[in-house]
Amino acid sequence: MSDTKISRISPLDPTATEPFYRQIYDRFRSAIASGSLKPGDRIPSARALTQELGLSRGTIDAAYSLLAAEGYIEARGQAGTIVTPGLKPKAPVATPPPRKKDTALPPSFRPDSILPFQMGLPALDMFPRKIWARLGARFARVMQPADMAQPPVFGLPELRAQIATYLRVSRGVDCSPAQVFVTSGYRHTLGSIARALLKEGDRVWLENPGYPPTRDLLGQLGIVAAAVPVDQEGIVVAEGRRLASRARAAVVTPAHQSPLGVSLSLTRRLDLLDWAAETGAWIVEDDYDGEYRYVSRPLPALKSLDREGRVLYAGTFSKLLFPSIRLAYLVVPEAQVERFEQVFQTFAGDTPWLTQAIVTAFVAEGHFARHIQKMRKCYAERRQATVAGLTDALGDRVRIDAQPGGMHLILRFEGRWSQASLIARMRDEGLYGEAMADWMVEGEGTPAVLVSFTNIGSRAAAGELGARLAKLF
Amino acid sequence: MSDTKISRISPLDPTATEPFYRQIYDRFRSAIASGSLKPGDRIPSARALTQELGLSRGTIDAAYSLLAAEGYIEARGQAGTIVTPGLKPKAPVATPPPRKKDTALPPSFRPDSILPFQMGLPALDMFPRKIWARLGARFARVMQPADMAQPPVFGLPELRAQIATYLRVSRGVDCSPAQVFVTSGYRHTLGSIARALLKEGDRVWLENPGYPPTRDLLGQLGIVAAAVPVDQEGIVVAEGRRLASRARAAVVTPAHQSPLGVSLSLTRRLDLLDWAAETGAWIVEDDYDGEYRYVSRPLPALKSLDREGRVLYAGTFSKLLFPSIRLAYLVVPEAQVERFEQVFQTFAGDTPWLTQAIVTAFVAEGHFARHIQKMRKCYAERRQATVAGLTDALGDRVRIDAQPGGMHLILRFEGRWSQASLIARMRDEGLYGEAMADWMVEGEGTPAVLVSFTNIGSRAAAGELGARLAKLF
Numbered sequence: 001m002s003d004t005k006i007s008r009i010s011p012l013d014p015t016a017t018e019p020f021y022r023q024i025y026d027r028f029r030s031a032i033a034s035g036s037l038k039p040g041d042r043i044p045s046a047r048a049l050t051q052e053l054g055l056s057r058g059t060i061d062a063a064y065s066l067l068a069a070e071g072y073i074e075a076r077g078q079a080g081t082i083v084t085p086g087l088k089p090k091a092p093v094a095t096p097p098p099r100k101k102d103t104a105l106p107p108s109f110r111p112d113s114i115l116p117f118q119m120g121l122p123a124l125d126m127f128p129r130k131i132w133a134r135l136g137a138r139f140a141r142v143m144q145p146a147d148m149a150q151p152p153v154f155g156l157p158e159l160r161a162q163i164a165t166y167l168r169v170s171r172g173v174d175c176s177p178a179q180v181f182v183t184s185g186y187r188h189t190l191g192s193i194a195r196a197l198l199k200e201g202d203r204v205w206l207e208n209p210g211y212p213p214t215r216d217l218l219g220q221l222g223i224v225a226a227a228v229p230v231d232q233e234g235i236v237v238a239e240g241r242r243l244a245s246r247a248r249a250a251v252v253t254p255a256h257q258s259p260l261g262v263s264l265s266l267t268r269r270l271d272l273l274d275w276a277a278e279t280g281a282w283i284v285e286d287d288y289d290g291e292y293r294y295v296s297r298p299l300p301a302l303k304s305l306d307r308e309g310r311v312l313y314a315g316t317f318s319k320l321l322f323p324s325i326r327l328a329y330l331v332v333p334e335a336q337v338e339r340f341e342q343v344f345q346t347f348a349g350d351t352p353w354l355t356q357a358i359v360t361a362f363v364a365e366g367h368f369a370r371h372i373q374k375m376r377k378c379y380a381e382r383r384q385a386t387v388a389g390l391t392d393a394l395g396d397r398v399r400i401d402a403q404p405g406g407m408h409l410i411l412r413f414e415g416r417w418s419q420a421s422l423i424a425r426m427r428d429e430g431l432y433g434e435a436m437a438d439w440m441v442e443g444e445g446t447p448a449v450l451v452s453f454t455n456i457g458s459r460a461a462a463g464e465l466g467a468r469l470a471k472l473f
Numbered sequence: 474m475s476d477t478k479i480s481r482i483s484p485l486d487p488t489a490t491e492p493f494y495r496q497i498y499d500r501f502r503s504a505i506a507s508g509s510l511k512p513g514d515r516i517p518s519a520r521a522l523t524q525e526l527g528l529s530r531g532t533i534d535a536a537y538s539l540l541a542a543e544g545y546i547e548a549r550g551q552a553g554t555i556v557t558p559g560l561k562p563k564a565p566v567a568t569p570p571p572r573k574k575d576t577a578l579p580p581s582f583r584p585d586s587i588l589p590f591q592m593g594l595p596a597l598d599m600f601p602r603k604i605w606a607r608l609g610a611r612f613a614r615v616m617q618p619a620d621m622a623q624p625p626v627f628g629l630p631e632l633r634a635q636i637a638t639y640l641r642v643s644r645g646v647d648c649s650p651a652q653v654f655v656t657s658g659y660r661h662t663l664g665s666i667a668r669a670l671l672k673e674g675d676r677v678w679l680e681n682p683g684y685p686p687t688r689d690l691l692g693q694l695g696i697v698a699a700a701v702p703v704d705q706e707g708i709v710v711a712e713g714r715r716l717a718s719r720a721r722a723a724v725v726t727p728a729h730q731s732p733l734g735v736s737l738s739l740t741r742r743l744d745l746l747d748w749a750a751e752t753g754a755w756i757v758e759d760d761y762d763g764e765y766r767y768v769s770r771p772l773p774a775l776k777s778l779d780r781e782g783r784v785l786y787a788g789t790f791s792k793l794l795f796p797s798i799r800l801a802y803l804v805v806p807e808a809q810v811e812r813f814e815q816v817f818q819t820f821a822g823d824t825p826w827l828t829q830a831i832v833t834a835f836v837a838e839g840h841f842a843r844h845i846q847k848m849r850k851c852y853a854e855r856r857q858a859t860v861a862g863l864t865d866a867l868g869d870r871v872r873i874d875a876q877p878g879g880m881h882l883i884l885r886f887e888g889r890w891s892q893a894s895l896i897a898r899m900r901d902e903g904l905y906g907e908a909m910a911d912w913m914v915e916g917e918g919t920p921a922v923l924v925s926f927t928n929i930g931s932r933a934a935a936g937e938l939g940a941r942l943a944k945l946f
Contacts, residue, residue: 114618151799323623
């Protein structure tokens with residue numbers, strides 16, 4: 001079926017972390033670089049390769065598109081596809097771009113493939129994919145001309161109403177749909193808040209340690225961080241007052257502090273709200289995982305106590321559904337609705353109708369509430385299993401923080417060890433982990449490694465991962 | 474099937490521009506406000522109303538969600554849904570927010586419903602919706618765990634490769650996939666360019682008249698516009714040099730100037746590139762409709778002449794497929810790839826995997842190229858039919874600019890007339906139109922009305938619209 005043997009490219013590895021299309025692309029590049037495929041040689045048609053490798057046509061097409069786009073191969077119509085005549089083997093153009101060791105960005109924000117302990121992911125195996133596929137197919141089919149025009153820039157009214165209802169019932173937040181703005185992710189939310197309410201040179205309290213994208217994004221906008229420490233009751237508001245009493249805003253994670261996992265105490269919540277009311281500062285509540293509390297019922301959001309209209313509430317579907325959905329939202333105080341409408345009219349409206357339509361139905365038909373219930377139970381089990389499995393393998397060498405909620409664990413090792421070097425060895429071993437040092441806004445912090453448990457299915461699986469970890473000491 | 478008669482709400486209007494869910498919502502609010510539905514009254518179940526009105530369940534759910542979210546109605550489980558007890562008729566919370574007469578934003582950017590002459594829309598009836606639905610269903614079904622993680626922040630590699638190939642073949646732009654960044658729309662593209670290369674207080678040449686979102690977005694970022702006039706050869710580069718020779722950038726629409734429709738001449742293209750090379754300025758090429766040229770083959774993009782790496786190329790799928798897709802892209806000079814990678818790593822990665830997967834296949838399988846071919850022919854016909862129909866109805870009262878391409882017409886009326894008042898009367902008549910005055914960066918410009926022809930199917934249909942227009946004088 002083709003005059004070029006596939007055997008000229010080395011076999012694919014189904015266990016590799018690289019996707020197949022990338023493996024095929026790499027194999028062809030290597031074959032060309034090594035001379036086993038020469039300029040002018042005919043390569044298999046996409047159809048033939050699809051059949052021979054037993055992969056999907058889309059996979060082969062993706063690989064061939066990359067090769068063609070970089071000039072390695074050329075389609076010649078009836079004559080088939082050939083290695084570009086006159087091609088000189090050379091260092092390839094970087095595509096996809098190489099992942100740089102850029103210390104400014106912790107590795108979780110440059111995802112490449114899914115490793116054990118990968119942070120920032122829900123339990124992907126538990127997602128109701130069939131229901132999702134059914135809704136996706138339904139809305140792709142029923143899309144009407146009016147749905148094809150630019151979607152309302154504040155979000156579909158139906159979705160805004162569903163979110164408002166959900167927040168009232170589940171997070172104690174009383175808001176009207178007009179206060180809800182649909183965004184394409186937490187960074188879009190935070191960027192919109194900065195555009196509406198902050199300016200270059202403003203000081204903002206950040207939790208230390210804290211979620212790195214918050215620090216990085218505000219830093220890029222020229223906003224100056226005041227690193228406020230976190231203790232067992234959450235952000236130390238008194239220390240914030242001491243460091244920067246006139247700051248314009250504070251970004252906090254009250255449900256389960258990111259990454260320490262502690263909850264902001266009621267005293268601190270009231271103190272924080274008082275500070276904001278006194279000074280006219282804004283509080284950004286990043287409620288990324290408020291639902292996932294395992295020791296008791298979820299706490300109401302800080303926003304539920306906001307009598308003065310100082311709290312901007314940031315919620316997201318990325319952690320509750322899946323990250324590639326790119327759907328989040330922002331609830332603004334009633335008095336700020338008009339200001340945010342202006343900002344969204346100028347900059348935003350970036351969420352596809354299809355995504356919004358699917359999620360609206362997913363929530364309205366009750367799948368969302370059921371999924372959260374199921375995941376709360378699943379995570380409680382997986383967390384316990386992971387702690388047990390890691391303790392089985394590592395014994396006294398590790399202490400694991402007790403946290404009331406969240407989607408990751410904090411591991412602290414005994415004796416002398418370096419976070420950076422352990423993380424590097426974990427990567428070499430094919431394990432994910434993040435250094436607490438990378439989550440510090442300022443200072444070094446107490447050494448620890450952050451790992452997620454959400455995709456670890458059993459104590460035995462955690463034990464095996466623990467054994468691989470133990471080898472690294 | 475319900476103890477509440479639907480007749481308590483007035484009948485729906487299938488010809489209204491408001492969607493049904495909004496009509497139902499409004500009817501219930503009116504019924505409550507007028508007292509024909511009283512607090513505690515039971516209202517039909519969503520299922521019953523779905524059957525009685527013959528609408529989809531989603532429509533009824535959307536209306537009820539809005540009403541519930543605003544506190545008008547309450548679900549009482551087995552007891553059904555009732556008008557909230559104790560509810561006092563009052564001015565409703567604004568949801569969806571009222572469309573304000575905000576002169577800063579031309580009406581096209583606050584779309585509510587599709588009117589005849591609506592700008593910014595492709596021919597929605599011609600879109601291959603069945604193919605789209607098939608691809609949507611396919612990718613919703615085959616989504617794998619790796620596809621559910623945060624998508625690569627620069628865009629899916631397969632899509633970047635497809636875009637690079639398309640640009641080489643169709644627009645004469647030679648770029649590698651690493652230079653292509655996927656965005657969620659032109660505003661996201663322009664905002665990313667501003668973040669990467671501009672700062673507050675920088676001066677930028679804008680075409681005058683020009684696309685209002687460019688002016689509004691850069692204005693919000695504190696960038697100062699230099700309004701450069703446009704003549705029959707496009708932007709007057711010599712005038713730009715005279716007004717602001719040290720500007721940091723120029724934003725241009727070389728294929729068909731937006732809105733005048735003229736093409737930037739070769740002399741001007743070379744002069745503009747020379748200016749950028751001499752001064753180190755950036756050129757942003759907004760190639761929103763380069764494909765749609767009716768007098769000859771499409772011109773290559775300005776970017777194809779860019780030897781010095783000064784041109785940032787902005788392309789979009791919104792005008793070629795449909796706006797609610799929220800998918801666009803940016804091509805940056807090779808030397809700027811690293812800078813843009815930084816910006817996208819901090820701010821972006823906001824396009825859902827599903828959208829990118831569908832579009833990749835749509836392009837790879839040849840549907841995209843076929844659709845563009847078909848639309849080029851369709852638009853040439855519709856434009857001609859619309860010009861003919863309007864001329865039939867309006868005769869000498871209107872002059873219509875001859876333009877080589879684009880997706881709208883420019884109407885100039887004889888005698889004394891006011892743009893603002895004509896546009897207002899057109900709206901009252903249910904017709905869309907935009908005043909040239911709203912497209913001016915500076916000054917008043919020559920009075921004209923912009924209308925789109927893309928959704929006008931025949932000379933007869935255009936004639937009827939022309940007759941409705943004629944009544945307004």
